[in-house]
Amino acid sequence: MKNVAVLGSTGSIGKQTLEVAAANPDKIKIKVLAAHVNDKLLEEQIEAFKPDMAVLTDEKAAQRLKSRYSGQTKILAGREGLLEAATYDGVDTVLASMVGYAGLLPTLEAIKHGKDIALANKETLVAAGSIVMDAVKKHNVSLTPVDSEHSAIFQSLQGGKKDEVKRLIITASGGPFLGKTKAELEDVTLEQCLKHPNWSMGKKITVDSSTLANKGLEVIEAHWLFDMPYDKIDVVVHPQSIVHSMVEFNDGSVIAQMGLPDMRLPIQYAFSYPERYNNAFGQLDFVKAGTLTFLAPDTEAFPALKIAVECGRQGGTLPCAFNAANEEAVYAFLDGKIKYTDIIKTIEHVVAKHQNVLQPVLEDIENTDAAARAAAHEYLSSL
Ligand code: MG
Numbered sequence: 001m002k003n004v005a006v007l008g009s010t011g012s013i014g015k016q017t018l019e020v021a022a023a024n025p026d027k028i029k030i031k032v033l034a035a036h037v038n039d040k041l042l043e044e045q046i047e048a049f050k051p052d053m054a055v056l057t058d059e060k061a062a063q064r065l066k067s068r069y070s071g072q073t074k075i076l077a078g079r080e081g082l083l084e085a086a087t088y089d090g091v092d093t094v095l096a097s098m099v100g101y102a103g104l105l106p107t108l109e110a111i112k113h114g115k116d117i118a119l120a121n122k123e124t125l126v127a128a129g130s131i132v133m134d135a136v137k138k139h140n141v142s143l144t145p146v147d148s149e150h151s152a153i154f155q156s157l158q159g160g161k162k163d164e165v166k167r168l169i170i171t172a173s174g175g176p177f178l179g180k181t182k183a184e185l186e187d188v189t190l191e192q193c194l195k196h197p198n199w200s201m202g203k204k205i206t207v208d209s210s211t212l213a214n215k216g217l218e219v220i221e222a223h224w225l226f227d228m229p230y231d232k233i234d235v236v237v238h239p240q241s242i243v244h245s246m247v248e249f250n251d252g253s254v255i256a257q258m259g260l261p262d263m264r265l266p267i268q269y270a271f272s273y274p275e276r277y278n279n280a281f282g283q284l285d286f287v288k289a290g291t292l293t294f295l296a297p298d299t300e301a302f303p304a305l306k307i308a309v310e311c312g313r314q315g316g317t318l319p320c321a322f323n324a325a326n327e328e329a330v331y332a333f334l335d336g337k338i339k340y341t342d343i344i345k346t347i348e349h350v351v352a353k354h355q356n357v358l359q360p361v362l363e364d365i366e367n368t369d370a371a372a373r374a375a376a377h378e379y380l381s382s383l
């Protein structure tokens with residue numbers, strides 16, 4: 001039995017995690033639920049799972065919930081409440097699925113308190129990969145990927161030894177704008193952007209997926225998770241999202257993990273590893289899936305991928321600056337304040353200005369995040 005804290009329980013991954021938990025009541029016990037502001041949904045989740053503790057980081061939302069809730073679950077508020085939840089004694093595994101950089105500190109605290117991590121929050125590794133991986137080693141906890149591509153690589157790596165790996169091949173759906181030219185992207189709308197062809201995800205990651213920034217973040221995530229140099233990580237576009245990623249070994253053999261594009265599978269595997277649980281999710285029908293195609297990513301139209309990978313190669317605080325600029329630009333786009341193509345311009349501007357700090361400590365990461373956000377805001381308000 002895993003005693004689990006779900007950080008980000010009202011988001012897309014959080015909700016699907018609770019479906020997985022509901023399907024495996026003898027294997028996964030939800031002890032803590034944490035969300036940002038959605039008090040209504042969190043209350044429903046409390047009724048359904050009866051956790052020991054529930055947190056809303058937004059103080060007003062927490063106050064609303066406290067004023068009407070009279071059950072046994074302890075209700076906490078704010079960032080302190082979140083840190084208490086992430087380090088709670090009754091929990092052995094923390095599912096980190098908060099969106100963006102905000103996931104870093106609670107995840108790090110959970111690691112320091114000996115919790116195993118099921119990681120859905122890739123920004124944590126992008127912003128502070130060396131610090132997080134050092135903490136994982138020092139505190140001897142496991143860090144299991146939830147991201148579908150990384151779950152696929154994690155599963156495929158079991159087909160050989162680490163020194164036999166020639167390269168990791170991360171697949172990308174290409175998103176809703178696959179095939180569009182740079183000029184055609186000038187006029188795309190938020191509504192078009194949020195229509196992902198295969199995956200049902202939160203808004204931030206859906207925009208990231210359309211710009212290929214998400215794939216850039218995933219290359220950096222893979223570098224840290226699997227201790228793999230950037231030269232050994234490739235990206236290939238695979239519009240059907242059936243092959244979730246692959247590992248090529250030095251004899252030329254390629255092992256792929258396949259399945260329907262359903263996040264519940266990698267979520268469940270993060271809990272079940274090294275075993276596999278039965279489930280009633282949809283099964284892959286190869287005849288229905290039909291033709292599987294692969295093509296090179298278009299880094300001319302979607303430069304965020306190559307910029308992210310270059311930031312990853314240079315290391316230090318640069319990936320953190322990339323991430324902060326991207327987050328701020330994506331939220332401005334989601335708020336209708338900027339054009340789609342302004343996202344990449346903001347990233348380019350902030351990354352070019354950044355003074356890189358190699359071998360950063362946590363304070364350097366925090367300073368970089370704040371400075372890059374300020375630089376992004378300044379640029380965004382000049383548009
Ligand atoms: Mg992914």
